[in-house]
Structure formats: C-alpha cells, structure tokens
Amino acid sequence: MASLNPSGLPPLDCGGSTLDRSRPQVMGIINATPDSFSDGGSLYRGQRLDLDAAMERARSMCVAGATILDVGGESTRPGADPVSEGEELERVVPLVERIAAELDVVISIDTSSAAVMRETAAVGAGLINDVRALERPGALEAAAATGLPVCLMHMQGQPGTMQQRPDYTSVVEEVAAYLEARMAACEAAGIGREQLVLDPGFGFGKTLSHNLQLLQALPRIEALGAPLLVGLSRKSLIGKILERDVHERLAASLALAVLAVERGAWIVRTHDVRETADAIAMCTALAGVADAEETT
Ligand code: 9MG
Numbered sequence: 689m690a691s692l693n694p695s696g697l698p699p700l701d702c703g704g705s706t707l708d709r710s711r712p713q714v715m716g717i718i719n720a721t722p723d724s725f726s727d728g729g730s731l732y733r734g735q736r737l738d739l740d741a742a743m744e745r746a747r748s749m750c751v752a753g754a755t756i757l758d759v760g761g762e763s764t765r766p767g768a769d770p771v772s773e774g775e776e777l778e779r780v781v782p783l784v785e786r787i788a789a790e791l792d793v794v795i796s797i798d799t800s801s802a803a804v805m806r807e808t809a810a811v812g813a814g815l816i817n818d819v820r821a822l823e824r825p826g827a828l829e830a831a832a833a834t835g836l837p838v839c840l841m842h843m844q845g846q847p848g849t850m851q852q853r854p855d856y857t858s859v860v861e862e863v864a865a866y867l868e869a870r871m872a873a874c875e876a877a878g879i880g881r882e883q884l885v886l887d888p889g890f891g892f893g894k895t896l897s898h899n900l901q902l903l904q905a906l907p908r909i910e911a912l913g914a915p916l917l918v919g920l921s922r923k924s925l926i927g928k929i930l931e932r933d934v935h936e937r938l939a940a941s942l943a944l945a946v947l948a949v950e951r952g953a954w955i956v957r958t959h960d961v962r963e964t965a966d967a968i969a970m971c972t973a974l975a976g977v978a979d980a981e982e983t984t
Contacts, residue, residue, distance in 0.1 A: 703834075703836050712956060715958065716959075719731070720760060721763045731745065742783050757787060761798075762801075766848070766851040773801050777801075787812070795815070799817075802826035805831055815839065816834065821841055832878040837883040839887055841917075842867055856898060867909065881914060890919055904951075910952040916952055918948040918953045918955070920956075921956075922935075941959075949968055
C-alpha cells in the first residue's frame with residue numbers, strides 16, 4: 689500500500705520517484721524549442737539545442753526549488769509551427785536522458801506524441817504532460833504502456849488557431865465535462881484515476897474572461913477527484929490586464945500562482961522557479977498555521 693503523508697494523500701508515483709501530495713510542487717519549464725512564447729530559442733545555438741546550456745538551466749531550477757522539470761520539444765504557443773515527430777524526438781530524448789542521469793528531479797515530458805512518450809519513458813521521464821489530453825492516435829495506449837502518471841489538459845481547438853474565437857456556453861462546466869470524459873477514457877485504457885493530474889489549460893482556446901472564470905472556479909475542477917496543475921506563468925492573460933510585455937509579467941505571475949494554490953492547485957508550472965517557490969512557501973506556511981489550529 690502507498691504510504692500516506694500527514695495530508696492523508698498518497699504520494700504520486702512517477703516511475704521510481706514520488707511527489708509529495710501534502711504540499712504544492714514547482715514545475716520548471718525547459719523549452720527545447722527554437723520558438724516558445726516567452727523563452728523561445730534561449731537554449732539554442734544556431735539550429736541546434738545546446739545540451740550543456742539546457743543542463744545548466746535544469747540544474748539551476750532544481751537548486752531553486754523545482755521538484756519537477758517539464759521538458760518540451762513542441763511549441764504550443766498560438767500560431768507556432770508544427771514539429772515533426774522525428775524532430776521532437778531529437779530535441780527531447782538526449783536531454784531527458786542527461787537530466788535523468790545527473791539530477792534528482794521528476795522529469796515531465798510535455799508531448800502529445802505516442803513515440804515521444806514511449807522513448808522518453810525509456811530514458812527516465814516520470815510524468816507525461818499532454819496538452820491534448822491523450823487524444824492523438826496511439827497516445828492513450830502509449831501512455832498506459834509506460835505506467836507513468838499523466839497530466840490531462842483542456843484545450844479548445846488547436847494551437848495554430850485556438851485563440852481566434854474561443855467560445856463556450858459555460859467555460860467551467862465544459863472544461864470539467866471534458867476532463868471527466870478524458871479521465872474515463874484513461875481508466876478504460878488502463879490508466880488509473882490515481883495516476884491522473886488535471887489542468888484547465890489557461891490560455892489554450894480561452895479569452896481573458898474564460899481564464900479568470902476558470903481560476904476562480906478551480907475548486908470545481910479539483911472536485912473531479914484528481915490533483916491540479918496550473919500554467920499561468922507569463923501568459924497573455926496577464927498582458928491583457930496589465931499591458932505588459934512577456935518579460936515584465938513576473939509579479940503578476942507570482943500573484944496568479946498564489947491565487948491558484950489558494951484555490952487548490954498542487955503543481956505550478958513556471959519559468960521563474962526561485963520566485964515561484966518563495967511565493968508558494970508563503971502559502972504553505974500559512975496553511976501550516978491553519979492546520980495546527982485545527983488540531984489544538
Ligand atoms: C506545455 N504547456 C504550456 N502551457 C501549459 C499549461 O498551462 N499547462 C500544461 N499542463 N502544459 C502547458
């Protein structure tokens with residue numbers, strides 16, 4: 689039986705390593721892409737990923753408090769160019785292999801490709817993060833075969849066009865219904881509910897109002913019965929409210945991280961690990977005081 693921590697929640701088993709469910713976790717973003725939305729190409733030298741630079745970024749994120757690193761080889765920003773499976777494999781497999789060999793951290797693989805899931809699991813990935821919620825052909829079966837936990841994210845449309853006309857009758861209920869249906873599909877494919885993490889997909893086919901409604905209603909998504917991951921770091925909803933460039937969104941990203949944790953988020957995906965870990969530590973400290981009061 690899985691051991692329980694003081695919260696009563698079993699840790700998430702990530703293929704050998706575990707993640708503590710009693711406190712929020714920080715996921716650092718490692719974009720092995722030449723064109724991601726806020727740090728695109730920063731790990732590239734000409735046409736090639738600089739593995740040493742990527743390892744340096746990974747190491748410094750671990751030192752800063754990341755317990756998970758999300759490695760992605762496909763940019764999913766609005767309008768991004770599609771990437772072939774071969775190119776995606778070339779970008780991420782050597783990096784996942786090196787991180788697994790050199791760092792004590794859970795490696796999340798940000799992919800929708802069955803081949804990338806299989807090949808990165810074989811070299812040390814511990815979590816699958818799929819913005820298409822295992823909808824691509826073969827993805828459900830591949831993820832199930834790895835035995836790894838999966839983050840199922842909601843997206844309306846496809847990255848190229850998803851921000852053109854997002855449309856919902858009730859964004860919260862539609863996102864909840866979609867995630868519930870994908871959880872059922874996972875279960876039918878042999879991926880247990882205890883292996884799932886859910887993500888409402890901030891910025892993926894959503895207007896500013898949709899994003900804010902979802903943030904406010906995070907407890908409704910958590911009530912589906914799986915822990916939550918949120919990605920709000922530097923996203924355009926901040927730009928829409930503050931009219932700030934992507935590199936001037938740190939304070940707002942931290943505020944959103946805290947608001948999300950307050951509403952039940954467990955994993956916070958971020959470009960700015962040290963600052964996010966500090967902000968979340970304040971939430972954890974406050975929750976500790978509240979817990980102590982309840983037991984005295
Ligand atoms: C890959 N990626 C980019 N943004 C993301 C988000 O908000 N959530 C998840 N799970 N993945 C994301």
